[in-house]
Amino acid sequence: MMNKTHSTSRFSAVGAFFQGLGSSAARGCRKFFSNGKTIAGFAILAFFVLVAVFGPLIFPYDPDTDMASAYLMPSWEHPFGTDWLGRDVFRQVIAGTGSVLEIAFYSAVFTVVLGTVLGIVSGYLGGWVDKVIMAVTNIFLSIPSFPIYLLLAAIVTINTPVSLSVIISIWSWAGLCRAVRVQIMSLKERDFIQICSVMHMSKAHIIFKELLPNVFSYIAINFVMAMRNAIMASVGIMLVGLAAYDPTNWGAIINAARTKGLMNVKNIYILLYPLLCIVVFQISTLLLANGLDETLNPRLKVM
Amino acid sequence: MQAAPAAVNATGKGKRLLAAVVKFFRKNSYFFAKVGISLLTLALSIIALFFLLRMIPGDIVELYALKLQNQQGITFERAYELAAQLLNYDPNENIFQAFWRYIGGLFRGELGTSYLETGVSANSLIATRLPWTLFISSVSLFLSFFIGVAVGGYVAQKRRGAANKAASAFIAVSGSVPDYLIALILVIVFAYQLKWFPAQNNYDAFSVTPGFNLPFLGSVLYHAFLPILSYTIVQTGNWILHMRGSCIGVLGEDYILAARARGLSERTIRTKYMKKNALLPLVTQFGVSFGALFGGATLMESIFNYPGIGLEISNRIISKDYMVVQGLIFFSAAMVILVNLVVDLIYPLVDPRVRKG
Numbered sequence: 001m002m003n004k005t006h007s008t009s010r011f012s013a014v015g016a017f018f019q020g021l022g023s024s025a026a027r028g029c030r031k032f033f034s035n036g037k038t039i040a041g042f043a044i045l046a047f048f049v050l051v052a053v054f055g056p057l058i059f060p061y062d063p064d065t066d067m068a069s070a071y072l073m074p075s076w077e078h079p080f081g082t083d084w085l086g087r088d089v090f091r092q093v094i095a096g097t098g099s100v101l102e103i104a105f106y107s108a109v110f111t112v113v114l115g116t117v118l119g120i121v122s123g124y125l126g127g128w129v130d131k132v133i134m135a136v137t138n139i140f141l142s143i144p145s146f147p148i149y150l151l152l153a154a155i156v157t158i159n160t161p162v163s164l165s166v167i168i169s170i171w172s173w174a175g176l177c178r179a180v181r182v183q184i185m186s187l188k189e190r191d192f193i194q195i196c197s198v199m200h201m202s203k204a205h206i207i208f209k210e211l212l213p214n215v216f217s218y219i220a221i222n223f224v225m226a227m228r229n230a231i232m233a234s235v236g237i238m239l240v241g242l243a244a245y246d247p248t249n250w251g252a253i254i255n256a257a258r259t260k261g262l263m264n265v266k267n268i269y270i271l272l273y274p275l276l277c278i279v280v281f282q283i284s285t286l287l288l289a290n291g292l293d294e295t296l297n298p299r300l301k302v303m
Numbered sequence: 304m305q306a307a308p309a310a311v312n313a314t315g316k317g318k319r320l321l322a323a324v325v326k327f328f329r330k331n332s333y334f335f336a337k338v339g340i341s342l343l344t345l346a347l348s349i350i351a352l353f354f355l356l357r358m359i360p361g362d363i364v365e366l367y368a369l370k371l372q373n374q375q376g377i378t379f380e381r382a383y384e385l386a387a388q389l390l391n392y393d394p395n396e397n398i399f400q401a402f403w404r405y406i407g408g409l410f411r412g413e414l415g416t417s418y419l420e421t422g423v424s425a426n427s428l429i430a431t432r433l434p435w436t437l438f439i440s441s442v443s444l445f446l447s448f449f450i451g452v453a454v455g456g457y458v459a460q461k462r463r464g465a466a467n468k469a470a471s472a473f474i475a476v477s478g479s480v481p482d483y484l485i486a487l488i489l490v491i492v493f494a495y496q497l498k499w500f501p502a503q504n505n506y507d508a509f510s511v512t513p514g515f516n517l518p519f520l521g522s523v524l525y526h527a528f529l530p531i532l533s534y535t536i537v538q539t540g541n542w543i544l545h546m547r548g549s550c551i552g553v554l555g556e557d558y559i560l561a562a563r564a565r566g567l568s569e570r571t572i573r574t575k576y577m578k579k580n581a582l583l584p585l586v587t588q589f590g591v592s593f594g595a596l597f598g599g600a601t602l603m604e605s606i607f608n609y610p611g612i613g614l615e616i617s618n619r620i621i622s623k624d625y626m627v628v629q630g631l632i633f634f635s636a637a638m639v640i641l642v643n644l645v646v647d648l649i650y651p652l653v654d655p656r657v658r659k660g
Contacts, residue, residue: 135343135344135347136347138340138343138344138347139344139347139348139351142344142348142594142636142639142640142643143348143351143352143632143635143636143639144594144597144598144601144632144635144636144639145598146598146599146601146602147598147601147613147616147617147620147628147631147632147635148355148632150601150616150617150620151355151620151625151628151629151632152355154620154621154623154625155355155358155359155360155625156358228479231481232481235481235484236481236483236602239483239487239602239606240601240602240605240617240620240621241621242620242621254487258487262490262491262495262502263495265496268491268495268496271487275484275487275488278480278481278484279479279480279484282479282480282481283475283476283479283480285479286475286478286479287475
């Protein structure tokens with residue numbers, strides 16, 4: 001009996017959290033689009049998503065080689081020209097968009113879930129749990145991440161975006177975990193949480209209904225930042241020549257052109273477009289994160 | 304409290320000594336806590352790296368044993384034993400024996416032997432490559448620090464001006480373009496297209512002799528120019544951002560208002576009042592920046608073909624020379640932990656308020 005009420009209260013807390021999320025969605029939407037940076041960042045991201053979904057349908061990529069049309073200059077037929085094997089660069093970049101976005105999305109989900117859960121647990125429970133989690137966090141923060149990405153990418157065979165995302169997120173949740181922990185620790189001392197614990201509310205209720213909504217905006221911003229970092233890490237891994245499971249990924253295109261030799265100007269033309277795409281993508285995520293930061297945390301605003 | 308039974312029989316002198324020791328530890332608890340945490344982190348990273356090492360495919364020992372067998376004409380068992388000893392790794396051992404062997408190797412100062420090349424180990428690579436990485440990263444760290452602090456301080460005072468807009472744009476672009484892409488763009492433009500700067504190596508081995516002579520130093524600087532430039536571009540935005548934030552915080556303080564009321568010039572306020580106070584929190588950023596530079600060197604150096612420790616790591620990961628790689632990564636982690644510790648220990652000397660809090 002006791003056990004049952006406990007479990008139902010836990011589920012109702014989880015349900016209420018998502019219900020609350022739905023009812024405030026309309027209000028959130030209006031607030032969300034009140035900032036210019038957010039609109040710009042969101043528009044560019046949405047454009048990339050549309051390209052990833054519909055691009056391959058309109059401009060299907062043909063991986064067959066055609067040596068006769070190698071290294072063609074940009075034209076109406078090949079807007080970005082062709083590469084050393086006569087493949088259309090424009091269509092390659094479009095085909096790679098989905099692959100890049102997949103990695104960004106999965107890594108951001110893994111990173112945010114790991115970081116947030118561990119951060120909340122560590123900050124809310126305190127005591128030895130907190131000490132252990134912080135010690136582990138310290139390791140992940142002090143060992144330089146990029147060499148580890150490379151090492152893991154070399155040891156583990158990577159053939160899906162999920163496996164690459166797991167490798168990236170294993171070594172990138174620590175910063176978020178620490179930041180969430182600090183926020184939770186300061187929230188824990190606030191009156192409304194104190195009252196909840198005095199009223200013997202379940203831990204699940206306090207975490208999902210009280211603490212999570214309060215750090216939700218922070219997590220949303222960090223989701224976008226995690227996407228940024230994932231792109232940075234995945235393209236970096238591919239630039240070294242590892243994780244080459246998808247030759248149309250922007251990082252793989254850049255690496256292929258780079259290994260072909262940068263002395264040849266034609267190879268530079270090929271890597272220019274994916275490079276530009278990465279830069280635009282990164283700027284859009286930065287705009288979105290900054291815009292969200294300004295609307296959601298007005299008191300943290302420095303400028 | 305635990306020392307109480309022992310102290311019963313102890314003489315007065317012993318008691319006083321104990322009290323002095325306790326007082327010494329209490330007084331310097333900040334330092335001991337920081338050193339303790341660093342040592343703990345180092346120990347835990349050793350364990351983490353050990354588990355990474357266990358993931359390495361075990362056949363490298365067999366390959367190395369076969370190579371030794373062919374080279375020295377000994378039996379396979381003997382060669383296998385020798386290989387496991389040289390590589391400090393034996394996949395057939397259980398986890399405790401393996402960990403004991405690994406720790407023993409670290410304490411003997413053997414970070415890892417290459418199984419591809421004879422006579423090459425992580426130690427020898429660190430000895431030859433580390434100076435170059437340290438040279439590049441420290442020069443660019445300090446360069447970007449000074450530029451960032453100067454610009455950040457200036458911009459914080461003139462927040463409505465065009466300079467602030469320019470600085471914000473620079474921060475946004477340099478922060479959003481991945482560091483290695485900035486490096487790649489620089490290499491493409493200045494090394495391959497304009498051919499102003501070289502695209503590989505740390506000095507021109509054909510025309511200069513290493514040593515303290517002018518042509519050698521000139522060649523080193525010439526080859527280091529592009530790496531330093533790109534590291535500096537990447538890091539400066541960060542420093543501007545932190546300095547501006549810190550300065551804006553300081554500008555809200557009462558003593559700045561009092562200085563303005565006394566009629567001091569904005570320039571005096573900036574140099575004498577604002578900067579000194581705003582610089583303090585930035586000291587902790589040094590550790591973070593150094594870690595970012597050291598980790599980022601892996602890719603940056605392979606783009607510039609600059610023979611530092613980072614290029615060695617990325618090349619050896621690709622050629623699957625894992626024993627050397629884990630040694631180099633362990634060393635990098637130890638360096639980052641050490642630099643962070645030094646920063647933590649210096650900070651209370653600069654800002655005495657920290658020790659109390």
